[in-house]
Amino acid sequence: MSKFEFPPSIKSRPVWGTLEPRPGKHHLMIAEAEGAEAILEIATPDLMAKTHLIFIAKGTDYGPKLEALNPMQFRETPTYGSAVQRIERVLSDAAMGLQLYLTGTEGMMGQVMQAAVTAGIPHTAIQTEHRGSVARRMQCVHCKGITEDVEMDPFQCSHCGLNLFVRDHYSRRIAAYQGVCIDAEDPGNVPAPKGIYE
Amino acid sequence: MTIQFNDETFREDYSFKNSPWAIKRFPFPFDKDDYMYSVNMEPHRGGREGSVFQNRFDVDEHYVSEMRDRALVLDNDPLRCQSLPHMTLAGWDLLELIMVAKSEDYPDLFELHRDGNRWRWVNKPMGIDDTFTFLDEATLPYGPMEYITRQAQGDWAVLDQRDDNLWMDAGMITTQADWSLDFDIGMNFFEWHAPVPLAHEKGIFVRALKFLLNIQQGAPARRLNWTMTVNPLLDTSPENYHKWGIQKTTLTPENIGAKQHLRVELQTFYRLPRSNAMVFPIRCYLCAFQDLMTVPKWGRRLHRVIRDLPEELATYKGFIDNRPMMIDYLSQFDDGLPTSPGIWPDLDTEPQLQK
Numbered sequence: 442m443s444k445f446e447f448p449p450s451i452k453s454r455p456v457w458g459t460l461e462p463r464p465g466k467h468h469l470m471i472a473e474a475e476g477a478e479a480i481l482e483i484a485t486p487d488l489m490a491k492t493h494l495i496f497i498a499k500g501t502d503y504g505p506k507l508e509a510l511n512p513m514q515f516r517e518t519p520t521y522g523s524a525v526q527r528i529e530r531v532l533s534d535a536a537m538g539l540q541l542y543l544t545g546t547e548g549m550m551g552q553v554m555q556a557a558v559t560a561g562i563p564h565t566a567i568q569t570e571h572r573g574s575v576a577r578r579m580q581c582v583h584c585k586g587i588t589e590d591v592e593m594d595p596f597q598c599s600h601c602g603l604n605l606f607v608r609d610h611y612s613r614r615i616a617a618y619q620g621v622c623i624d625a626e627d628p629g630n631v632p633a634p635k636g637i638y639e
Numbered sequence: 640m641t642i643q644f645n646d647e648t649f650r651e652d653y654s655f656k657n658s659p660w661a662i663k664r665f666p667f668p669f670d671k672d673d674y675m676y677s678v679n680m681e682p683h684r685g686g687r688e689g690s691v692f693q694n695r696f697d698v699d700e701h702y703v704s705e706m707r708d709r710a711l712v713l714d715n716d717p718l719r720c721q722s723l724p725h726m727t728l729a730g731w732d733l734l735e736l737i738m739v740a741k742s743e744d745y746p747d748l749f750e751l752h753r754d755g756n757r758w759r760w761v762n763k764p765m766g767i768d769d770t771f772t773f774l775d776e777a778t779l780p781y782g783p784m785e786y787i788t789r790q791a792q793g794d795w796a797v798l799d800q801r802d803d804n805l806w807m808d809a810g811m812i813t814t815q816a817d818w819s820l821d822f823d824i825g826m827n828f829f830e831w832h833a834p835v836p837l838a839h840e841k842g843i844f845v846r847a848l849k850f851l852l853n854i855q856q857g858a859p860a861r862r863l864n865w866t867m868t869v870n871p872l873l874d875t876s877p878e879n880y881h882k883w884g885i886q887k888t889t890l891t892p893e894n895i896g897a898k899q900h901l902r903v904e905l906q907t908f909y910r911l912p913r914s915n916a917m918v919f920p921i922r923c924y925l926c927a928f929q930d931l932m933t934v935p936k937w938g939r940r941l942h943r944v945i946r947d948l949p950e951e952l953a954t955y956k957g958f959i960d961n962r963p964m965m966i967d968y969l970s971q972f973d974d975g976l977p978t979s980p981g982i983w984p985d986l987d988t989e990p991q992l993q994k
Contacts, residue, residue, distance in 0.1 A: 453826065453833035582819055582877045585718075603881055610834050614825040621877060625884030626960070 445575050448638065450609045455551065457571040465540045468492040469531060470512075471553055473521065473545025475573030477503030480544065484510045493531060497524050497549065521549050528553060532560035544570040548578030548589060551616030558613075575638060580617040581605055587617055593634035595623045604631045641747065644703040644764055650711075655871035657930055661700055665926045666691045667934075667982045668863040668903050672943040674952075676838045678847050683861035683907045687983075691905055692861070695740040696791060697922065698748065703764050705792050705814075705873065712813040712874050713789075718821040719876070720785050722797070722809035729797050729809065730784030731774055732911035733918050737787045762790055784809055793905075793922030796820075798828075800915055805851060807831050808916075814873040814923045816866045816902065817880065817957065836951045851917065856910040863982075864904040867958040867965075871900055871925045890961050895968045896929030899961070901941070928968065936979060936989040938972030945969060 447457075462483050468491050472480045477496060481503075494512040497520060498504055504517045518524040541557055543550040550569050557567055576590040586600025594607035598620065605620030612619070624630050647654045657665070686692025691699070712719055722730060738760055742751040750761040756773040767790065771778035779786045788795045788811035797809035804827045812820040823831040828848045829839075838844060854860055868875055869887045890898055905922040932938045945953075946966050953959040974993040979985050 451833035452839065453830040580822070582822060583879075583881050585821070608834070610822070612822050612826070615822065619819075619822055619877075622881040622884065625881045626887055628885065 453611045454609045455611060457569045460542050460544060460568050460570045462488050463540045465538050466491060467536045467539045469539060470494045470542040473497040473549045474499040474501045476544030477507055479570045479572050495524055497521055529556055532557055541567045544572050546574050555616045578617045579620040580615050581620050594637045595631060595634055607637055642700055645700045647704045649708045649871055649873040653870050657926055658700060662930045664690055666863055666903050666905055666924055667937050668865040669940050669944050670982050672940050672978060673947050674944045676843050678843060679862045680850055680860050683859040694744040698745055702792055708873055709813045719813050720811045721820060721824050722782060722784055726797055726809035729911055729914035729916035730782055732914050734783040734787040737791050765790060793920050796919040798917040798919055804828055815876055817875050817877055819877045836955050851908055854908055854910050856912055859907055859909045861907045864906055866902045866956045868900045868902040869898055890964055895964055897927055899928045900925045932972045934984040935992050936985055940978050942969035942973035
């Protein structure tokens with residue numbers, strides 16, 4: 442229900458997987474909104490006893506269900522912005538062999554992947570699974586400002602106000618897709634926005 | 640040979656122009672009457688005397704003005720020049736490569752005097768005479784890559800090689816055909832080429848990467864690429880597209896010959912000695928349609944290439960809306976006669992326009 446099959450795309454676009462429990466002494470799970478369902482599907486008492494679980498609720502009420510899994514450490518935060526300092530701290534303290542599980546929107550997973558790679562977590566220790574909103578984190582190529590949770594194409598840059606179309610070109614370093622002015626050659630001619638995958 | 644440097648602009652009043660010398664040596668990119676992507680790589684070991692292929696890094700009449708334009712771009716947007724922390728050594732490799740090549744190929748314009756690590760660099764056209772310590776960043780006003788590429792025409796992508804791939808980890812990019820270094824930095828070869836249509840399906844990038852990974856020191860390679868630009872605008876960046884995109888709509892049947900430019904990139908590939916990185920210089924040459932039409936062979940051929948180009952490519956290269964007007968203009972210079980193979984103008988052997 443919360444899973445979405447992304448259409449085939451270009452080679453810079455990230456491809457997300459499906460979480461599975463892995464062996465190891467240390468596990469960090471970060472779930473955002475409907476991502477909670479992916480955690481509930483893989484959780485076992487043994488795994489959760491070795492897991493630090495951070496849940497970014499974004500207005501959903503999965504918190505009590507996740508807490509009932511009895512993770513070694515549990516933290517619920519309302520937004521990614523209120524979780525990011527904790528995530529960076531946990532990543533910088535990570536023990537060798539830490540297994541990282543990310544599930545939620547592309548914007549959250551992209552940002553944590555970037556933070557994890559910066560902290561020296563090997564790529565092979567990171568699993569991802571997309572759940573919930575298919576909104577994108579977009580960078581305006583003109584003003585460089587980032588607009589979170591973009592669902593419609595085209596959309597208006599939340600920083601400079603230009604009308605941008607949503608490209609599939611994706612930067613892992615910025616953890617964002619690229620937005621480019623749609624009416625540069627015909628100012629004011631902006632098509633009616635529709636859902637990105639409609 | 641002494642080069643007379645033009646005093647010209649690539650913005651606002653667009654006073655850029657090519658002399659008859661520059662037109663004749665323009666790297667026309669079509670070796671036959673149609674075009675499709677190919678790896679089209681060849682060794683970069685000189686070329687015809689006076690051609691843009693003759694020297695390692697071609698210097699022409701636009702040099703000084705192009706460097707002035709680059710400085711303006713960087714003042715406005717310093718993110719056009721970036722280098723990830725592990726790329727500094729590659730920057731020194733590049734500085735050495737350019738200084739050695741320029742001083743050997745153009746001894747009347749550039750001098751390099753080396754005494755151990757104490758180097759003196761003289762750039763006469765730009766009025767620079769600097770002494771510094773090789774591999775000591777504190778002795779230069781910029782990082783080594785930025786320092787030398789502020790004095791070398793064309794864009795410079797510096798690629799790290801690891802995991803059997805090339806990574807866009809540094810660059811000086813101010814004369815680009817609509818791609819963003821700031822967005823693409825850190826990407827691998829397939830990722831930064833992701834938006835290019837058709838070529839992935841044809842296996843072009845897999846073959847090209849395989850070729851590039853095997854380039855050895857002292858054995859550089861080259862290829863030509865091309866697109867279209869209205870007005871001689873070097874900085875066709877995505878960053879500024881909302882400002883320059885509108886210029887594409889200013890073409891008319893009357894001004895197209897002067898305003899529409901064929902934009903050709905001479906791309907070369909060098910292995911760097913200490914870092915094992917690759918440098919990928921992308922040198923941009925612009926030529927107005929009306930100047931190209933002074934070469935009868937190029938007039939005939941450009942018409943046929945543009946007329947028959949697949950729609951996806953005309954769209955990707957950003958001239959699909961103007962293509963009908965281009966074809967109308969170019970058809971006046973195509974009399975249907977056959978053309979000689981190869982890119983050269985062949986002015987002495989090809990017939991004059993028969994209409």
